[in-house]
Amino acid sequence: MIKMSIEELDDELELEEKERVISDTPILRIIDLTKKFGELIAVNKATFDVYQGEILGIIGPNGSGKTTLFNMISGVLKPEEGEILTKKNENIVGKSTTKIVKKHKIARTFQIVRPFKLLQALDNVTIPHIPKGLQSPKTLKTRSLTSLLEVDMGEKKNYPAAILPHGDLKRLDFARALATDAEVLLLDEPYSGLSVEDSFRITQLIKNANQEKGVTIMIVEHKLKLLANLVDRIVVLNQGKIIAIGTPEEISKNQVVIESYLGKEASSIVSS
Amino acid sequence: MSTNKSNTTNDTMKKIKDRISEVNWSYHWDRIKDKGGYIVFVLTFIFIKQIPYLPIIGNLIQDAQNRNIIPNIETLNSLFIHMVILLIFIVSWDLLSGYSGQVSFGHGFFLGLGSYFTVYYINGLTVNGRALFDGKSENFINIGFTTIDLNVFTAILVGATVSAIISILIGLITLRLKGTYFALITLILPLIALNLAKNLWEEYTGGDLGLQTRRLVKQEDKELSQIVWEEYYFYLIIMFISIGIMFWIAKSRFGLALQSIREDELAAKASGINVRLYKLFAMGVSAFFAGIAGGLMVQSVGSPIGVVNVGAFETQTSFTPVIYTILGGIGTISGPIMGTIILTIAIYYLALGLIQYPMIELRAIAIILILILRFQPRGLIKADKQLKNGLYIGIFMAILISFVEELVNLPQLLATWFDDEGIFGLDILNIKGRLIFYFFINTIIGYFAPDFIRWARLKTWGVWPSLPDFDPPK
Ligand SMILES: Nc1ncnc2c1ncn2[C@@H]1O[C@H](COP(=O)(O)OP(=O)(O)OP(=O)(O)O)[C@@H](O)[C@H]1O
Ligand SMILES: [Mg+2]
Numbered sequence: 165m166i167k168m169s170i171e172e173l174d175d176e177l178e179l180e181e182k183e184r185v186i187s188d189t190p191i192l193r194i195i196d197l198t199k200k201f202g203e204l205i206a207v208n209k210a211t212f213d214v215y216q217g218e219i220l221g222i223i224g225p226n227g228s229g230k231t232t233l234f235n236m237i238s239g240v241l242k243p244e245e246g247e248i249l250t251k252k253n254e255n256i257v258g259k260s261t262t263k264i265v266k267k268h269k270i271a272r273t274f275q276i277v278r279p280f281k282l283l284q285a286l287d288n289v290t291i292p293h294i295p296k297g298l299q300s301p302k303t304l305k306t307r308s309l310t311s312l313l314e315v316d317m318g319e320k321k322n323y324p325a326a327i328l329p330h331g332d333l334k335r336l337d338f339a340r341a342l343a344t345d346a347e348v349l350l351l352d353e354p355y356s357g358l359s360v361e362d363s364f365r366i367t368q369l370i371k372n373a374n375q376e377k378g379v380t381i382m383i384v385e386h387k388l389k390l391l392a393n394l395v396d397r398i399v400v401l402n403q404g405k406i407i408a409i410g411t412p413e414e415i416s417k418n419q420v421v422i423e424s425y426l427g428k429e430a431s432s433i434v435s436s
Numbered sequence: 437m438s439t440n441k442s443n444t445t446n447d448t449m450k451k452i453k454d455r456i457s458e459v460n461w462s463y464h465w466d467r468i469k470d471k472g473g474y475i476v477f478v479l480t481f482i483f484i485k486q487i488p489y490l491p492i493i494g495n496l497i498q499d500a501q502n503r504n505i506i507p508n509i510e511t512l513n514s515l516f517i518h519m520v521i522l523l524i525f526i527v528s529w530d531l532l533s534g535y536s537g538q539v540s541f542g543h544g545f546f547l548g549l550g551s552y553f554t555v556y557y558i559n560g561l562t563v564n565g566r567a568l569f570d571g572k573s574e575n576f577i578n579i580g581f582t583t584i585d586l587n588v589f590t591a592i593l594v595g596a597t598v599s600a601i602i603s604i605l606i607g608l609i610t611l612r613l614k615g616t617y618f619a620l621i622t623l624i625l626p627l628i629a630l631n632l633a634k635n636l637w638e639e640y641t642g643g644d645l646g647l648q649t650r651r652l653v654k655q656e657d658k659e660l661s662q663i664v665w666e667e668y669y670f671y672l673i674i675m676f677i678s679i680g681i682m683f684w685i686a687k688s689r690f691g692l693a694l695q696s697i698r699e700d701e702l703a704a705k706a707s708g709i710n711v712r713l714y715k716l717f718a719m720g721v722s723a724f725f726a727g728i729a730g731g732l733m734v735q736s737v738g739s740p741i742g743v744v745n746v747g748a749f750e751t752q753t754s755f756t757p758v759i760y761t762i763l764g765g766i767g768t769i770s771g772p773i774m775g776t777i778i779l780t781i782a783i784y785y786l787a788l789g790l791i792q793y794p795m796i797e798l799r800a801i802a803i804i805l806i807l808i809l810r811f812q813p814r815g816l817i818k819a820d821k822q823l824k825n826g827l828y829i830g831i832f833m834a835i836l837i838s839f840v841e842e843l844v845n846l847p848q849l850l851a852t853w854f855d856d857e858g859i860f861g862l863d864i865l866n867i868k869g870r871l872i873f874y875f876f877i878n879t880i881i882g883y884f885a886p887d888f889i890r891w892a893r894l895k896t897w898g899v900w901p902s903l904p905d906f907d908p909p910k
Binding site for chain 1: 767
């Protein structure tokens with residue numbers, strides 16, 4: 165009996181996973197995106213599509229331009245060349261970060277957490293709710309409390325961010341990005357420096373956001389194991405160039421990728 | 437059965453009603469205590485004229501006034517007028533620098549703009565023989581407790597608006613500058629204005645002598661002692677409204693957005709905050725209220741006419757809010773209020789107590805500021821409990837001792853112990869000098885006494901007899 169029920173549960177879980185809809189229309193089209201820092205070409209003619217509803221992983225060794233790519237999409241850096249087209253075929257290159265967040269609904273987190281240190285946890289997630297037009301103080305508070313509860317930080321709402329541990333800050337950062345009502349979420353190394361337990365919580369949050377809110381998610385990550393079971397596709401960057409795009413399995417078998425830098429780690433994905 | 441049932445429901449209803457009508461006094465008391473500072477602040481400023489005539493406290497106050505421990509009623513009036521105007525100016529600085537993080541070292545520029553344009557609006561402005569706008573005639577209206585000149589009042593608002601508009605124009609230029617560079621630009625502004633006002637445009641600014649204009653409150657028909665109080669109460673209303681608005685902005689979502697910009701501009705942008713707009717908003721509001729303070733400053737010279745001169749553009753004016761706010765606690769509204777009140781009073785006592793060395797009070801303030809920055813960087817409002825208690829004890833004991841000093845011949849004793857030079861320039865023969873002396877000694881005692889008592893108790897009879905609120909070791 166017990167065995168049966170567990171299997172049933174497994175089936176149900178799998179069903180849920182299968183229910184996700186990834187549409188064929190790209191929500192973001194990145195075309196020939198190039199960024200140079202003097203002589204160094206940090207991102208070199210990157211071209212790929214991001215489909216609505218998918219979870220896209222971006223991997224690459226240190227300094228391969230992953231953060232630079234995110235900086236360009238979120239309007240922090242201006243590319244020398246190329247286009248970033250949204251669903252409505254608007255080019256967002258050169259637009260301000262504020263506009264990209266508010267109008268085009270692309271939010272991001274940072275590789276190194278950037279909380280508002282002296283503000284309380286609740287105020288940290290209130291900030292992204294403020295620019296959402298007219299709302300009563302009560303609505304604002306409800307909304308921000310909901311955002312905070314979504315990441316399990318309710319009991320720490322009055323703590324200033326400066327005293328929160330790293331794991332909490334990572335989740336706070338996530339909550340802040342999600343609270344902007346983003347349709348596309350750029351997560352820059354959401355697992356860096358996290359314990360197994362905190363990593364698990366982040367995975368759950370990512371899955372939740374993707375499945376229940378239909379948020380399209382792009383994740384930069386080093387730990388390939390975590391990505392393998394989470395993402396639909398992976399983009400591999402090396403020295404600013406995209407060397408492969410495909411499902412985790414394809415990537416782990418891709419000879420170019422293995423040869424260029426993955427080495428042993430790739431085989432570990434295959435075995436897992 | 438049915439009656440029984442309705443009885444029980446009635447009982448429960450009654451219990452619930454009792455529960456609801458039970459007032460949680462301790463909760464309300466805590467809330468009142470939290471706001472205690474504000475309540476005392478508001479009541480003192482409103483009833484300062486009546487305080488010497490209150491029962492019980494009144495007698496004490498009058499006694500203290502007779503002994504010169506606290507200033508007499510006329511001095512209190514001018515001190516409080518000064519304080520009320522300064523408060524608007526200093527809180528406006530804190531809204532810009534403490535909340536949005538754009539530290540301004542030239543806030544006197546906006547004060548000066550407010551002053552000059554108030555005067556121009558009343559007197560009219562003639563450039564190259566052509567009148568840009570005409571002066572305004574008197575237009576008195578009675579507003580209950582006093583009669584004010586409506587045109588002068590409008591002039592103050594106009595001056596403040598001009599100040600706000602110019603600040604936003606400056607803000608548009610300096611928007612991309614961060615931190616130090618913004619501070620440098622603002623530092624230069626009043627210096628340029630001072631130079632222009634003194635040399636190039638002297639005919640419009642009156643140079644060092646300044647310009648004269650009418651006063652806000654009608655000066656005729658009444659005695660001067662009554663007019664100064666009417667003026668005080670009118671300025672007080674303006675201050676409560678101004679600080680009320682700034683307080684509301686600081687506590688509302690706008691204040692939160694400003695703070696997020698101060699904490700991390702990029703993260704604020706990534707959260708969808710329109711950083712440019714909020715920065716300009718902060719500059720505009722801050723300059724507006726600095727302009728209001730400027731308009732009132734014209735009126736505060738204690739003569740029947742209003743005077744404006746280039747003093748507002750002096751560096752000292754611009755550094756006043758920096759010093760006062762850091763002392764009180766930057767990034768809060770109560771901090772600058774507390775800093776202003778404490779420093780205004782401190783300067784008054786130091787100026788009279790350190791009479792042997794004129795102007796030394798400013799240097800004494802500088803030393804206090806350095807100590808605060810070193811040991812209590814968050815200001816007095818968030819200072820250590822130990823220091824706060826030390827200061828409370830210092831103030832209380834200083835006043836107490838000054839009441840009873842005659843009984844034990846303390847002044848004579850002190851005079852024989854120390855020669856005419858006094859201690860650190862403190863005038864021991866003067867009650868104000870002795871007050872500062874008592875205050876310092878008692879603050880030091882009050883600061884170290886708890887530690888000493890704890891140490892002595894542990895050395896002599898251990899933890900017995902009791903362990904009231906045990907502090908964990910640091
Ligand atoms: N502002 C900048 N100025 C100059 N060079 C930069 C700048 N930002 C990044 N770079 C360079 O661009 C390259 C790509 O950097 P990026 O931060 O995008 O790498 P990354 O893939 O995110 O690396 P990591 O895994 O370490 O986070 C690096 O060589 C880096 O030194
Ligand atoms: Mg990076």
